[in-house]
Amino acid sequence: MINATNATADLTLEQQAALGSGGSFWATKTVGPAKPFTLTDGPHGVRKQNAGDDHLGIAPSMPATCFPPAVGLAQTWDADLVESVAIALGAEALERGVGVLLGPGVNIKRDPRCGRNFEYFSEDPIVSGILGAAWVNGLQSQGVGASVKHFAANNAEHDRMRSSSDVDPRTLREIYLRPFQRVVEDARPWTVMCSYNRINGVFASESKWLLTDVLRGEWGYEGAVISDWGAVRNRVRSVAAGVDLEMPGGTNTDALVVEAVDAGVLEPGTVQASAERTVALASLVEAGRLRPAGTDVDAHHALARDAATRSIVLLKNDDALLPLEPSGSIAVIGEFAEHPRFQGGGSSRVNPTRVDIPLTEIRARAGSARVTYAPGFSTQGTEDSEGLRSAAVRTAAAADVAVVFLGLGDRQESEGFDRSDIEIPADQLHLLTEIAAAQPSTVVVLSHGGVLRLSAVIDLVPAILDGGLLGQGGGAAIADTLFGLANPSGRLTETIPVRLEDSPAFLNFPGENAHTLYGEGQFVGYRWYDARRFEVSFPFGHGLSYTSFEYSALAVSAEQDGIEARVTVRNVGARAGREIVQFYTSKIESAVTRPLRELKAFTTVHLRPEESSEVTVRIRREDLAYWDIRIDDWVIEGGNYVVAAGASSRDIRQSTTVEIAPGGARVPITLESTVGEVLEIPAAAAILGELMADSTGNSDAAESALGIDLKKMMASFPLSQLVAFRGDDGRAILDRLLEAANNR
Numbered sequence: 001m002i003n004a005t006n007a008t009a010d011l012t013l014e015q016q017a018a019l020g021s022g023g024s025f026w027a028t029k030t031v032g033p034a035k036p037f038t039l040t041d042g043p044h045g046v047r048k049q050n051a052g053d054d055h056l057g058i059a060p061s062m063p064a065t066c067f068p069p070a071v072g073l074a075q076t077w078d079a080d081l082v083e084s085v086a087i088a089l090g091a092e093a094l095e096r097g098v099g100v101l102l103g104p105g106v107n108i109k110r111d112p113r114c115g116r117n118f119e120y121f122s123e124d125p126i127v128s129g130i131l132g133a134a135w136v137n138g139l140q141s142q143g144v145g146a147s148v149k150h151f152a153a154n155n156a157e158h159d160r161m162r163s164s165s166d167v168d169p170r171t172l173r174e175i176y177l178r179p180f181q182r183v184v185e186d187a188r189p190w191t192v193m194c195s196y197n198r199i200n201g202v203f204a205s206e207s208k209w210l211l212t213d214v215l216r217g218e219w220g221y222e223g224a225v226i227s228d229w230g231a232v233r234n235r236v237r238s239v240a241a242g243v244d245l246e247m248p249g250g251t252n253t254d255a256l257v258v259e260a261v262d263a264g265v266l267e268p269g270t271v272q273a274s275a276e277r278t279v280a281l282a283s284l285v286e287a288g289r290l291r292p293a294g295t296d297v298d299a300h301h302a303l304a305r306d307a308a309t310r311s312i313v314l315l316k317n318d319d320a321l322l323p324l325e326p327s328g329s330i331a332v333i334g335e336f337a338e339h340p341r342f343q344g345g346g347s348s349r350v351n352p353t354r355v356d357i358p359l360t361e362i363r364a365r366a367g368s369a370r371v372t373y374a375p376g377f378s379t380q381g382t383e384d385s386e387g388l389r390s391a392a393v394r395t396a397a398a399a400d401v402a403v404v405f406l407g408l409g410d411r412q413e414s415e416g417f418d419r420s421d422i423e424i425p426a427d428q429l430h431l432l433t434e435i436a437a438a439q440p441s442t443v444v445v446l447s448h449g450g451v452l453r454l455s456a457v458i459d460l461v462p463a464i465l466d467g468g469l470l471g472q473g474g475g476a477a478i479a480d481t482l483f484g485l486a487n488p489s490g491r492l493t494e495t496i497p498v499r500l501e502d503s504p505a506f507l508n509f510p511g512e513n514a515h516t517l518y519g520e521g522q523f524v525g526y527r528w529y530d531a532r533r534f535e536v537s538f539p540f541g542h543g544l545s546y547t548s549f550e551y552s553a554l555a556v557s558a559e560q561d562g563i564e565a566r567v568t569v570r571n572v573g574a575r576a577g578r579e580i581v582q583f584y585t586s587k588i589e590s591a592v593t594r595p596l597r598e599l600k601a602f603t604t605v606h607l608r609p610e611e612s613s614e615v616t617v618r619i620r621r622e623d624l625a626y627w628d629i630r631i632d633d634w635v636i637e638g639g640n641y642v643v644a645a646g647a648s649s650r651d652i653r654q655s656t657t658v659e660i661a662p663g664g665a666r667v668p669i670t671l672e673s674t675v676g677e678v679l680e681i682p683a684a685a686a687i688l689g690e691l692m693a694d695s696t697g698n699s700d701a702a703e704s705a706l707g708i709d710l711k712k713m714m715a716s717f718p719l720s721q722l723v724a725f726r727g728d729d730g731r732a733i734l735d736r737l738l739e740a741a742n743n744r
């Protein structure tokens with residue numbers, strides 16, 4: 001490993017500046033001891049272009065395993081599996097000479113219309129953070145660097161290179177920065193990618209607060225910050241803010257850095273420190289290159305199939321229509337059965353090593369069943385839709401069961417633009433309505449990156465399978481699940497609302513005039529639907545199985561570093577299966593507004609019929625904190641918390657309470673504190689009575705005489721005004737009160 005500090009000390013300012021920008025579209029420069037290396041996309045496969053360079057997935061790339069994009073992989077809720085996939089990605093990246101693989105994407109799914117939600121894990125920061133950290137750990141274990149992205153608050157594609165995400169400080173900390181903080185602190189990614197957008201008016205690439213004060217000062221990050229491709233607007237301001245590597249190369253802005261230093265606009269130390277981080281990064285990549293490269297394409301395809309199988313969510317299965325028997329007659333309907341959509345569009349698009357075709361895989365597992373097929377619609381929109389539809393309805397009606405593949409095509413969602421609705425395409429809905437009327441035994445299989453409104457189809461059919469996007473192994477995964485060769489265990493990581501109008505950001509998405517107001521605050525996803533008591537089609541965390549599980553004996557204990565929670569899960573059905581046990585907390589009588597419940601931990605358990613197991617999780621103490629905007633710091637409220645174990649955010653199976661000691665920063669009592677805030681502190685409340693006593697020295701008299709609750713009436717009274725009312729002896733009492741309150 002090169003010693004970065006010594007290395008850059010020997011470099012000229014020009015060389016140090018040269019280290020801060022790429023040498024080409026995908027590679028860094030050769031400067032001093034730093035050898036050039038390649039960065040390329042991720043996150044669900046290695047997109048190493050071999051003819052032409054672009055960040056939109058247009059020019060061809062070398063074949064590589066296309067694993068399930070994050071929308072699917074996250075539905076496994078399995079950090080170990082995500083880590084295994086990332087290990088395979090690391091091996092393939094190394095084999096293709098890639099030093100940094102650009103992922104994971106951990107941006108929060110703020111609105112279901114975001115065109116890039118397929119590339120992100122969840123609406124929840126804990127799911128995003130835990131799975132993002134697992135991805136980074138897996139990848140970097142292979143000697144390839146990660147680039148956690150897009151830092152930060154990049155939650156729409158519309159106007160992404162200019163728009164300001166206007167987010168209040170508490171929401172920014174608790175929701176949008178939280179996944180990045182978890183990944184940085186738990187997995188130490190070699191790089192962090194700053195996003196295109198502004199945050200509260202400042203470009204991420206020019207935000208010293210974000211890239212230096214928070215990322216490095218608070219989170220202790222020591223790696224390199226790279227820009228998103230084309231995210232640097234002003235090289236000098238970006239270097240000052242903390243961007244270490246401007247990508248892509250070829251912008252010829254190195255001289256501006258030298259001029260800025262010579263003019264005294266930029267500290268030379270800032271440039272050297274940045275150069276040190278780039279040299280250190282090059283050194284890590286160099287060390288990674290020494291590892292043996294070589295991958296087993298078949299083994300990686302098998303892993304892609306396994307990950308796809310675990311990604312599938314069984315949303316509905318009335319009358320146990322699924323799994324299907326391999327007998328009788330099965331009609332397979334829908335173009336996606338023959339031409340599957342298994343990944344999203346844009347920079348993440350992978351050239352797969354092979355693709356499992358659902359129709360082929362169904363036929364291979366159908367046994368004696370006669371399998372018929374009709375496309376039913378065309379995503380190219382070129383063919384006779386009436387003819388396609390009527391032929392498909394006839395085919396479905398003639399069979400014992402119909403399996404209908406529906407979803408979104410590449411043209412309907414992608415990086416680079418957002419959807420304007422969450423509807424299933426009208427021609428597909430029309431087709432399904434006619435099939436459901438002709439064939440009561442109909443299964444719907446969905447493929448899509450962003451959430452689809454299902455309220456129009458739920459009652460049409462008895463069974464719905466949803467995989468989001470499943471990667472190249474999705475066809476076999478769907479077939480295995482349809483015939484019960486696999487028991488579905490996926491769980492939603494994004495709520496499916498009844499109506500788009502019910503969604504949190506409906507009135508504030510995608511923003512306009514280069515501003516997006518995050519008006520829903522912390523109430524994103526299930527936090528919103530729970531707070532508003534909205535019905536949803538399928539809740540966050542939902543997923544059925546071909547078996548069923550019962551929970552018992554939830555026990556929790558407050559520990560030094562958090563809460564230990566244990567619950568027993570029993571498989572009470574006839575098939576082996578996997579349960580994803582979710583743990584939510586709620587603060588009882590919080591001093592601040594909080595969601596009804598928030599996911600804090602989860603684990604998966606595989607059980608045979610009648611088998612039971614006690615699962616244990618640790619809820620981190622810091623994950624109980626809220627961000628207090630009065631002191632700009634984390635506060636852990638003391639008091640009672642509800643801990644709930646559930647099979648989804650709305651299927652709580654066991655619940656109990658635990659008392660937690662206060663912690664984190666303390667909000668000082670000052671002259672601006674109110675009577676209500678002082679009453680929360682027993683030691684100070686006692687003195688408050690003196691301050692509030694009336695001329696007779698007895699405030700109770702006033703209350704009894706007037707039949708009022710004086711303390712309640714005065715709760716919003718600032719101490720400063722109380723003293724003013726009380727006259728000169730009030731100041732002495734106040735000093736005692738402040739002493740008692742702040743030195744307790």
Ligand code: GLC
Pocket residue numbers: 041054055056102149150228229347
């Ligand atoms: C794209 C994406 C980013 C990607 C980069 C390189 O614009 O925003 O995720 O890694 O450019 O393709």
